[in-house]
Structures are given as C-alpha cells and as structure tokens.
Amino acid sequence: MEASFEEFVRSRGPALLRYAHLLCGDAGRAEDLVQDALVKVHRRWSASADLTTPFAYTRRAVTNEYLSWRRRLANHELPSMVPDRAVAPAGDRVADRDLVWSVIRDLPRRQRVVVVLRYYEDLGDREIAGVLGVAEGTVRSLASRAFAALREHPELTEVQPRPRRVTQEQP
Incomplete structure (x- = not known):
C-alpha cells in the first residue's frame, strides 16, 4: 500500500464522515465516531498487511465504533436547543x-x-x-x-x- 495515512484521511475522510453521519444522525457524533475509528486504524496502518482495502477496513472500524456497547453507555447527550424535526409545510x-x-x-x-x-x-x-x-x-x-x-x-x-x-x- 503506497498511500500514507494522511493522504488516505484527506481523500476518504469526507466519505467516512458522511457514512458516520448517516449512521448516527448527528454531525458532532459522526466526527467523534470517525476520529475514534481513525485512531484505531492508525495504530495498525504501517504494521498491517491486511490493509489492502483501507476504506473498507476503516468503514468497518466506524461501524464497530457505532455498534460498540461502550459508546452507547457513554453517549447520552441530547441537544436541548435543536428541534427534533424540521418544521416544514405538509407535502414538502x-x-x-x-x-x-x-x-x-x-x-x-x-x-x-x-x-x-x-x-x-x-x-x-x-x-x-x-x-x-x-x-x-x-x-x-x-x-x-x-x-x-x-x-x-x-x-x-x-x-x-x-x-x-x-x-x-x-x-
């Protein structure tokens, strides 16, 4: 694998962030998910031969972070100022x-x-x-x-x- 970790994050980071946002529905939590997953992937980046498909590997890491029981226990924050749904005319x-x-x-x-x-x-x-x-x-x-x-x-x-x-x- 030729690409550096920084190049990978720069090129594929937005796609990972979009995926995480779709999973959790919150931009801040999505950033946390991706950051935590990238920290774990970075630890294995240079030493691992199984990173032939780094995007798939990292997407799985994001998924595992989202499904993690630790994250569910630690993440009980609910924004109080943001409405639950956008108010828009019916039929929109x-x-x-x-x-x-x-x-x-x-x-x-x-x-x-x-x-x-x-x-x-x-x-x-x-x-x-x-x-x-x-x-x-x-x-x-x-x-x-x-x-x-x-x-x-x-x-x-x-x-x-x-x-x-x-x-x-x-x-």
Whole structure:
C-alpha cells in the first residue's frame, strides 16, 4: 500500500464522515465516531498487511465504533436547543425526508447499519455481511425486520404518496 495515512484521511475522510453521519444522525457524533475509528486504524496502518482495502477496513472500524456497547453507555447527550424535526409545510419533500430519517434513527443500531449500507453506500448483502462480521442470512433478516418496522410505523403510514403527473398522449 503506497498511500500514507494522511493522504488516505484527506481523500476518504469526507466519505467516512458522511457514512458516520448517516449512521448516527448527528454531525458532532459522526466526527467523534470517525476520529475514534481513525485512531484505531492508525495504530495498525504501517504494521498491517491486511490493509489492502483501507476504506473498507476503516468503514468497518466506524461501524464497530457505532455498534460498540461502550459508546452507547457513554453517549447520552441530547441537544436541548435543536428541534427534533424540521418544521416544514405538509407535502414538502424535505419534511418527508426528515420524517423518514427520524424513523430510521429509531431503528435498532444493526438494522440501521444495514439500511445505510444498502441504500446509501450501495453495498450488497455479501459486502454488508463483511462489514458487520455476520452471515448473509443475518443481513437479510436484519433488513427484513427494519423494513417491516418502517412499513408499520404510524408516522410513515400517515404519509400519503404523491400523485404522479399523468401526461396525456397526443394522437
């Protein structure tokens, strides 16, 4: 591996930060996740031959930090000045997106990781299983439970799909 750790962080840091933000839903916590993961990766950077895919390795480190029981016990901070959801007119796409993210934020951590890796990182079941260190069947099970929870969530069932514009064909 030719790239230095600093070059890696400079080039791939924003993608790691985006991934962490999608996992935890908070920019400050995302920065902490990435920083803690990068500290652990840095310790192994020069001595490790298994860093042939440093981004995948570091993404897994970020995931492990997010799922860590220590972090869950230590992280009970809730911002008091920031509203839970953005206030926007009904039917606004931003409001719908914020609603969906607030519901996704309530999913159990491993289910949320699966949703983020599948739809925002565009990974398949095999790659997600590698990140989580589980079998592919476990990934499918976690995804199934996450989607069931999203389908059954009362706030999402109230959201009506927007009618599609129908264009009339001209003869």
